[in-house]
Amino acid sequence: MSISSETEKAHPQIIQSWRDTKAKPFVQIEQITKKFGEFTAVDSVSLDIYKNELFCLLGGSGSGKSTLLRMLAGFEKPTSGRILIDGVDMANIEPWERPVNMMFQSYALFPHLNVEANVAFGLRREGVKSQEVAQRVQKMLDMVQLGHLAKRKPHMLSGGQRQRVALARALIKRPKLLLLDEPLGALDKKLREETQFELINLQDELGITFVVVTHDQEEAMTLATRIGVMDQGNIAQIAEPHEMYEYPANRFVAQFIGNVNLFEGSVITSEKDSVTIHSPDMDQLIKAHHGISCVPNQSVSVAIRPEKMRISRERPDAEFNSLPGIITDYAYMGSQSVFKVRLTSGKEVRVTLPNNARDMGDRLTWDESVYLSWDMPSSVVLTS
C-alpha cells in the first residue's frame, strides 16, 4: 500500500486501494463493447473499480457513460466483453438478480405508491417479513430525513425530496454496488452542493461502492475518489480528481476538465529532465518539465491552467515562458478576476487572478499591454 504524503484530505479514511497493485478489483469491466446497429456506443472499455470507491464516469452526451452504467445494471447486454462484480461474471444474470441497485436520473418513483411503499418495494420482492420491512423502511426514511412524509405520493414532493426517496429506495436492499445516473442533475445549485456532501458522507458511512454518471465536471471533482473521463465510447483517462486536473493525459481531458490554454508547437531539444519547445504563437521558447518521451521535431501541445499564469506590466526577467499581449476582456467575479489577453500572434489566452486583497488599487484593465509568464513546473506537455 502506498499512501503518499501529499494526497488529499477529502477522503482521509478511505484506503486508496486502486494504488495497490495487489488489491483485487470489486468491479471488473473487461474489453466491453456495445453496439446499437452500426453505432458503437462503448468501444472496448476496460476498467477496474475497487471496494468503497466513489467512481465517477464523466463525459458529454453520447460519450457512452450511461450505456456503460446500464450494462452494469443489466438493462443492456454487452456486444462483447464481460463484467464481473465481486468476482461473479454478470453475463447471464438478469437485472433483478444482480447485487446492484440504481438511482435513475428521472428518479423513476412509482407514481401509484406512496413514499413508504416505494422504499419498501425492493424488500417486499425479497420476501422480507412485513414487520422487518416496516422497521427498515422507517430507519431508512429517518436517515434521509423523510420520516414525516412517509404517506405522501411522489407527485406531492419537491425535487429534493423525490431525490431522497429515490436514494432511500436504492439503498434499502443494501446493494454491493450503487449506480447513480446524474443524481444531482435535477436539483438547483444550492441543494446540489448540500446533497453532494451528503452523498459523500453516506458513502463513507455505508461502505457501499458507488458508480456515478455525470456530465458535470465540478460534481465529479467534488464527489469522486477517481474519475473516468469518457469520449466517444472510449476512456480518455482514469485518475484521481487532482491528478486529472494537474496532469491531464491528453488534449481532450485538458480541455474537458476546467479551463486551459493550449500552445501547439514542436520539440526543439529533449534533455534529461526538461524539454524545449517552439510554438508559432510565441517569440520565446517554452521550457517544460519532462514527464513524456519525445523526439526533436515531434509536434506537441503545452497546457497551462489560467490560474497558474502570472500577469504583469513589466517584462519578466526570464529566457523562457513569457510573452507579451494586450488585455481584450476583463471580468470581476468576486473571488477572482478573469482576463482575456490577445497575443501578438492573435491567439487569445485566459488568465485568472485571485482577488486576495479588498482594495486592489491600480488594477489592470482593458487595452493595457501586459506580459504573461509561468513557472516551468506549471505546464504539462501533451503528445496526444
Added chain:
Amino acid sequence: MNLASSNVETQSFLRRQLSRLLAFNIGRLAVILTPTLWLAVFFFIPFLVVFKISLAESMIAVPPYSPLVEWNSDEAYATLKITLGNYLFLFESRFYLDAYLSSIRIAGISTFFTLLLGFPIAYLIARSSPMQRTILLSLVILPFWTSFLLRVYAWMGLLKKNGVVNEFLMGLGIIDQPLIMLQTDFAVYIGIVYTYLPFMILPLYTALEKMDLTLLEAAKDLGAKPYQAFFLVTIPQAMPGIIAGCLLVFIPAVGEFIIPALLGGSDTLMIGRVLWDEFFLNRDWPMASAVATIMLIVLVGPIMFIRSRSKQEEV
C-alpha cells in the same frame, strides 16, 4: 393624511380584486356552461320525458299513455295523475329481474373478455414504433367505416350451421357435425366482444402509451421479475384506461338490443330486447319507460361508486 391615502389605496385594491373576480367568473361560467347545456338538452330533458311517461298509465290513444296533468275546464282545476304501478309490477315480476340480471351477467362476461383481448393489443400498439402505431390504430378504427348492422349480419354468415366456420372445421376434419353457434349466448358474447373491442383498446392504449418505461426498469432493478413488474407497475399505471375501457364496453352492452336480437337465441334474455318488445310489440310505453329508468339507475350506481373511489385515491 397617511390614513386617507391608505384608504384610497385599499379602495382601488378592492376594485381591482372585484373586477378580476368578475372576469374570472365569466370565463369559468362559459367553460362550465357549455357541457352543462349539452347534458341538459340531450340527456336530462329526454330523461325527464321518459320518467314522466313511466308514471303514466297505458291506454289506446295517441300518444299511447295517460296525460300527467288533467285539466278540468268546468271547475277550473288540475289533477296530477301519477301511478307507481309500472314500477311495482317491474319489481314483483320475476321476468324483469331475470332480464336485468342476465343483461348484467352477459355484459360483465363480455367486458371481461374484451379486456382480456384488448389489453395485449393495446400493449403491442403502445410499444411499437410511431409509424406502426398510426397504422395499427387506424386498423382498430377501420371497422367503424362499415355499418354496425352489416358487421353483425356478417357474423351470422360466419356462425350459422352451414356457415364459414363450420365448413372450415368440417373440411379440416376436426368436427363431423356442424356446431350450433348461432342463436346461442356464445354468439352474443362474440358479437359484443367484437363490436366493442375498439372502445376497450383506445383508452387502454392512451394509458399504456403515457407510461414511463423507466418505471419497469426501476422495478426490475429492485428485484421484480418481469411478470411481477407487469402486475405491480404496468397494471396500476394502466388502471385509468382499464376503468374507462370497461365502462365504455359494459354500459352500452347492458342495454344492447341488436346483437342479442340477431345473434342470440330465444332464451337469450337481455333488457334491451325486453324494452324493444314493450315499446313495439305491446305498445306499453309507460312500462317500457319504467324499464329504461331502472336500467339507468342500475348503471349510474356503479359509475358513481368508481368515480368517488378514484377521487378518494387522489387525495
